[in-house]
Every structure is written in C-alpha cells, then in structure tokens.
Amino acid sequence: MANIHTFLRSDPKLMPVNETEIQFFNKLKLYHSLVKAYEDFRLQEMARGLVPWKQMTITAINKMLKIRQTLKNSGQDCGTDSKDILLIDLLEWYKNEFFEWFDCAVCDKCNKKTTNPQNVSPNEDEMRWSAMTVELYSCADCGREYRFPRYNSAEKLLTTRRGRCGEWANCFTLLCRAMNFSARLVVDWTDHVWTEVYSDAQKRWLHCDPCEGICDSPLVYECGWAKKLTFCIAFAVNEVQDVSWRYSKDHPALRQRRALMCREEWVANVLDKMTANLWLAFSPELKEQLKLRRLLEFVEFLRVPNQSSSVKDDEHKGRQSGSQAWRLARQEISDQELTNHYVFELSDNNVNPTLITYNSAADEYRFNSKILKSWKNCVFESENIMRKVEKDWKMSYLSRNESNAIQTGRIKWKLNLKSDVKWSEMRITIKCKVFENGFIRLYVYSTEDNRLEMKPNTENIFKRSEVPLTGDIIIEAILDGGTGSTGWQHSQLFRQSLSDESE
Template sequence: MTELSSCVESLLENDPELAEGAVDVLMKAGDKLILPQSDPLDNLRLYREQLMHLKTDHLKKAACGTQQQSTVNTLPVLMASETEVKSNLVSNFERVLVYESPALQEKARQLLPEQRLHELARNTLSSINKDIGEKEKPLDFQDCLLIQLLEWFKNSFFTWFDCPSCPMCHKNMTMVGSLPPTEDDLVWGGSRVEGYACSSCNTSERFARYNHPGKLLETRRGRCGEWANCFTLLCRTLGMDARYVLDFTDHVWTEVYSQSQGRWLHADCCENKLDSPLMYECGWGKKLTYIFAFSKDEVVDVTWRYTSKQKEVMKRRNKCREKWLVSTLLNMNKKRQETYAPTRKNFLELRLVAETAQFLGQNHTVKESEKQGRSSGSLAWRLSRGETQAASVSGYTFHINSSEEMKKEFVVKYSPAQDQYIRLNAEEAIPKGWQSGVNAAKNISRKREADWKMVYLCRTEGSPEGEVSWVFDWSHTNLKVTSALVVFQHTTYEDGCVDWQLCTGDVCVSGPKEGVLELTKDVLERGAKKLELSAVLTKGQGDVAWQHAQLFRQPDSSTEFPFYVRLRFG
C-alpha cells in the first residue's frame, strides 16, 4: 500500500499535470489513502489544506487566460459578497443539526415502512450484484436500502407542488404574490408564504415554504427544497451518513456516504436518481458555480463532483476568493469538531483528504442516467428553468436462453405496479424498472397517480408523441417460431391514441384495441429469427393530452401483469 505522506508529496510538486497523474495512478493502484500510524494528526490537516489549494490554484491558472478572477469585482463589492456567502454557509451548517434530534427521528421512524424497505433492499442485494462489472465494486445492504428509500419517497410519500388546484372549480390557480406569515408559519421556518387565487371564482389559497423537516413530515409536499430537507432527515433516521447539498444555481439534494464504494453518492429524491452527479450539467444544462454539502460534522465544497467542465465553472466562481473560501470552510469545520474525540477527528480528516484527491482524479465519463432532463415539476416550470430535454432509452434485447431453448417456450410479463419484469425460465433476474427490458423508447415515462392510486406508462409531460419497443431474438438457435401471443392492455381518453404492432421479418400485424394478439406459424414469416413489438402514443386533449394514451394501466397495489408475451417454437 502506498503511504499517504509519500502520495501527497508527489501531488504537491510544481507540475500540476504530474500531480493529477499521481492521483490517477493512486486510484488505479487501490483507491485507498493509508495514513501511517506514526504520522501526527497535524500533518494530515496540512495535507488536506495543501490538496485543496492545489485544486483551486490549478483551476484558477487555467481560467486566467480570458479573465482574472481578482478583477471580476472591486474589493469592497467582493467583501460584501463574501459576507453573504459566509452567512449562507453558517445558516445551513447550523440548520442541518436538526436532523440529529432523537425526537424528530422518532417522528420520522413512525412514518417509515422500515420493515418493507429492508425486505426490498435484501431482495435487491441478492440480485443486483450479479450484474456488477469486472471493475465495479459490489453494493452493500445500505446502498440497496437507499435505492428503495428513493423509490418509496418519490412515488409513495412526498408530492410535488407547482400551484394549487381550486377546491371549488378544480382549475389551476395563479400566483398573486407573497403573503405575511402567521406565527405558526414562523415556528416551522415558513417565513416565505406564496399567495394563489382562482381566476374564475376568486377563491384564494396560501402555500407556506416550511423549512423544518418536522413540519414537512406532516405536509409532505413542496418543491426541491422541501423534498431534500425531509429526505435527508429520513436518511439520518435510517442511520445513513447523509449530507444536505446546496447548489447556488437553485437546487438542493442529498449525498450519502457508501462504505462499499468508499465515496459519497449523489441522491436526488425529486428525480429518484442515485449516483448521477453530472445530471445537472449534462442533462439539465445548468451552468454550475458553487455546490456545498452540509452535515453535522462538516461543510465541504463538492462542486467538482458535479462538473466535467471545471475550467468553465472556475470562470463563473466570482462570489468570493478561492483562498478565502478554503480558509473559511477549514475554520468552520475546525470549530464544529473542536470537542470531538481524536479518533473521530482523525477519521473525518482522512475521509476528507481522500474525497479531495478523488476530485482531482475522478472519471468524467457521462452515464446515460446523466443525460436526461429534469422530470420533477410541471413542463412549463421546467422549461422556464431550462432543465428539460427529450429523453430516450435503448439497447435491451431478450435473447432466448438455453432453458427456454430446451423447453421451446419463452414467456415474459411486466407489471407497472411493481415496475418489474418477470421472465419464466430465466437464468438471471431482469433489473427493476420498465426501461430495463426496453429496446428503444422516446418520450415515455412511468406515471403514478397518487390521488387515484393508479400506475401506467405514458408519454412524458408535454410530449406530442411517445414511442417504445421490445425485441425478442432467437437467431443464435435452430428454433423456428410456431406461435406468438401478446397481451398488450392499453387505455385511451378523449381522442388519445395507441397504435401497436408485432413484426417478424417483413411481416407486420397491427394490434387490436382489445389488446390481445395471437399469431400462428401460418402468419409468422417462415424462417424468422427475431420479433419486434412496438407502440406509438399520440393525440389527446388540453394540458394533460400526454396522459390520454396509457399502457398497462392498473391499481398501484395490483398483482396482475397487463403486459405478457409468450413465444412457442418447433
């Protein structure tokens, strides 16, 4: 194992490229930083501070080609801006301590389906690591619990608030400005209150932006601020090492430390996204500046985890001097940890050094999950923020396996209530999620109606057309298909339209409105080795036209499978 002291000496050479190369070698060698037991704790603090300065100094030099940061603002203006930044940091650093309240955690625990989440996490753990790549680290139980918590929180617990619906005429109300908070609002941090009015009947409503997770456990609605605030509390209640993350370009989310991965995982409960840190920059199109993570132990500048365009980000960071920021964060953490035991301080210092080194050496390859636009909030709201784009998925094909070849039968079915495919005679489980079995899809999403307790696939909000297809392939066998049975239940409203068809080779047969299609060998193309099932969703009326063509609609508690494919071979 390479000792931390020798690694840091290499990192602090004058050549920045050599420093970054050293980190890359270190990561490939074992992704570990080992502190010799004989090394004093003061040295560790020095290493951490030097690593932070190395990062910011290198980026500042790269950014100086077009604009000197020191000339962005005059000194008085810059100092006023720094005062504002520090006030923001201090207030959030104090606020996150509320997550540690035993009484508040007990209130949260009463609302958590903890036993069910644990059961789902165990099931996920037993299957998910089968698909781990050669260079990937296996997940552990806490990772899988976090996956299930995200799913439950978004789809069953919290609801998004854009604007209220009029209780009298059921039309969307219009925001009319701010209202004064009540004493009760202020008790729960609701200093901002939005006023709404109905343009038809003049009914009025108020929406207090509560900033206390205890109140949010009761209201269970809001925008990203309320979502992340409440979700971070639930993470702490389940014993996860969690941070509240603040993005200065107007978004918040959570980070959870993964023991199995040895790093902090990005967790956005509004989007039900895990470990997709480049999503905001690559999918939403955000121009990032400052991102800070707050926990009971520390506040950390984590901007570099969320960008692959570090030089561009550095040019936009003009609210404070970088050395001032490093010094401010170090002093805040030192004050917070001054009563900690030496072993705890040592652990936090070492973890922060490793995190800083990861910022220098991290891989910026963009994943598919990071290319998607924002899904939370109304389409108009997302478009106004420039945080949406057409989403597409592709690539999966059902290949007939040896067991199916021997039995001369292939069967797969899907339930949107469970969001799970079940494949009979499968040699391995299909990962959870409708996308995992799809060959291609565009502008399709899974929708859960919390009020009607129904779930289905439909177009993404505002999309005029949605497409989805599944592919089944037996070209690697000597089998000949003799029959194909497809159950493809779908529902339409107004003039919504679902056109679906089954194709083998040059033969395509349109599916009936009844949603059941059976083809025999007389219809199927002789010698066909592949079958494609596809659907196009179009039309509809008004603002919710995208919901007027639905696939596989069912109650969210249903155990039925409205999508079913059976192929038989000779």
C-alpha cells in the same frame, strides 16, 4: 457557532470584505442551523416510522443476492452492497409514494389552478415551523385565497409532504439520516437543493436528487439542465464542504464564475474553520475517519490540466461510471443481464379461461386469482424499459429509460403451455399510446421465424387451429421513435390514470 462575531474575528482571513461575502456567510449559517435538526433522535424515530424500512431492507438484500449471482462468473468484485441498493429504493419510494411536487394551489371550489402568487409574511403558527415566506394564491373565478408556507422545518414536512426542491431535499435528507445513512444537504447557489449520501462500500459520496428521482448523476445540472453553477455547498452536522467540483466537468469556467462572487481563498478558509470547530468535540477515531473521507473526496475532485471530462449520452441525464454491480443496481446497463426469466405456467389445472393482466397504476399483475407486484418481476426479458410515474399529471406507464438519445426499448413476457393444456383461442390486448413520431411494434410467437404481428389497443384473436403457437409463447413489445430530449416518452405501454388502480 454560537458567537458569529467571535468566529469571524478569530482570524483576519475569515472577515468578509463585501456585501456578497456577507450574504454568502449568512447563507452558510442558515443552512448549517437547519441540518442540525436531522440529528434529533425523536425526529428520526418519527421519520423512520413513516418508511416501510423492513420490507425495503429485505428487498434490497434480495436484489443484492441476485446481482452477485449475475456477476458470479464474471470474475469482478461486486463493488457495492445492499445498503446502496436500499438507498435507490428509498429514493424511488420517496418520489413516487411519499412526497408531492407543489406547482400552484388548485381551488377546491372551482377545481382550477390559481395564479399570480404574492409573497406575504408568515403568521405565528407558520413561523413556528420555520417558514420565512408564504406564497399567497387567489382563484381568478371565486376569489378564494390559499396559503403555501415555505417551511424549513423537516418535522413539519413529514406532515405536509409537498413542496419544491428545497422542501423535497430537506425532508429526504432527514429520512436518510433516520435510515442511518451518512447524509448531507447540498445547496446550489444558483437555486437548487439536493442530497448526498455516503457509500461505505464505494467509499464516496453519492449524489441523490429526490425531485428527479436520480442517483449518482452529478453532471446532470451542467450537462442536462445547462446550469451555470457557481457554489454547491454540502451541509452536515459534522462538516460544511465545498463540493462544486463534483458537479462540473469544466473547472476553469466554474472558477471564473465563482471569482465574480467571492474570493476562493476566503471561502476555503471559512469552510475549513467551520468544520474544524465542529470537530472539536469529536473523538480521535472519528476525526481520523472523517479526515480519510475528506482526503478521498479531494482526490476525486482533482482534474488534470487541459484534460476534458468525456460525457456519455446518458450523462446528459446521469452518469454511467461505477462498478458493474452498481450500474446493474441503477439499471444503467442492459436489463437482459438481470432478467427474471419469469414464465407464466399454464396447465389444465388453471381456471378456464386463464386471465393475465397488468395494471401500471398499481404496478401489479393479476394471474387468475394471484396478485404479483412490480412490472419487472414477471418479465421474461427487458431492455431499456422502466415504469414512469407522472405525479403532476397523475399518470403511469411503461416507457424507455430517460435519455437524450433515441434508443429502442424491448420487453418480453413468456407463457408456457404445458402439453396437457387444451386451448382453442388466445386473446391479447395491449394498450399503447404514442406521441410525435414514436411507434410500438407488437408480436406474439413460439419461434423467431414465425412472428405474428399484433395491433395496439385492439383485441387480437388467435385460434389454435390457424396459428403456429405451441409450447413456449413469447409476447413482445418494441418501443421506438420519438423526437427531442423527451423522445423516450413518445411511445408508452399501459398508460393510465393513477386513480384507476381497478382497471
């Protein structure tokens, strides 16, 4: 849209009639200009070079094979592919390892958080990276000042790797394009930003919020955050689309709020005209492909009058619909259906004493001299368990999955003592942390009717001559209790600082 006035005057229906509509149109121009950078081949190459995409791709393929094996005898179509799983892994890596949330500046001299930021104008270098405003922080103790430019340049964000929702979504959408996903930047007019990625296997757009590390949970803002949404507009180099309907279950209320801002017909006309202009240079084949996508998306938005959308408990954090394979990939249904049934095999060939440890900061096990990555890879069975990384508090631990409802979590590890193993004593220590009324029960047993309860944060010693532990031994932790929307967080295993990877 090189000539905005020509664009608006091309059709009387496109002319804004009030200041709100003028601001709305200016915002459309701004964000569509921003997403054009994602198609820069040089920038995509730079972004791809920062992603461990080869290992991620191999891991996604292996996960997909495992899911297919799980569903093999169920008679169900898979409904997803390894690229969808790659997206989930990219989202997790981005949140936990690549980008950081910026709350406020910390004084490097006093090691204290600064307060009372002021908005100031960007300097020449900051403007070069599309910063339109700068937050200026000052230390109350020593007076030092710290600048936080709100960069809009995705290229600059590849270097700074910190910010709030705008920076997070901007950079993540670039990485998605660099990984050859069809991706759109979604701007919520009530002040949030996220990404949508198109799934070729599922033939629909998937909501991805990199700040939250959630995928395919579009009702989280309305049902979980209690946001009163108005307009959610998706921007890509080839379209500008109103996707607000995906993020609300109460369309009549949504329409009422929107009517106070802009005319519905005017918004639809402007977006259709912008997209039509973008399609002018496309081949007939590409146009048909994009038309089909839009048609399927419009069908997805339809609601039967007076029909309410049911929201399951997890929809308050994220939805649970989708194929079984997709839900398995997102770990939304029982992990027991995807258990590794991993067994630590102990024999007289092992070193003496045999040592098995888990480090949540590094997310790895040590089995004598072996290093085994990822908590779930060495689990025999688990249900409603995840690894939580708190980037702001710089802590990690195993907990229950995030949910508004208080649900039990279980995790089991299995040791196989070969018949030739000669052992006299077993020592087990499991670090636990509970808050509010959360609690954790720990057990070790060979058979269910011979459970031995263990104490948390204590070295539990079992002598072979005194306990019925032979053959296969199960170590089990049951997480329960907690109150409120963060109750899932009130019982934790292996909590430790992210800086303590040597523990």
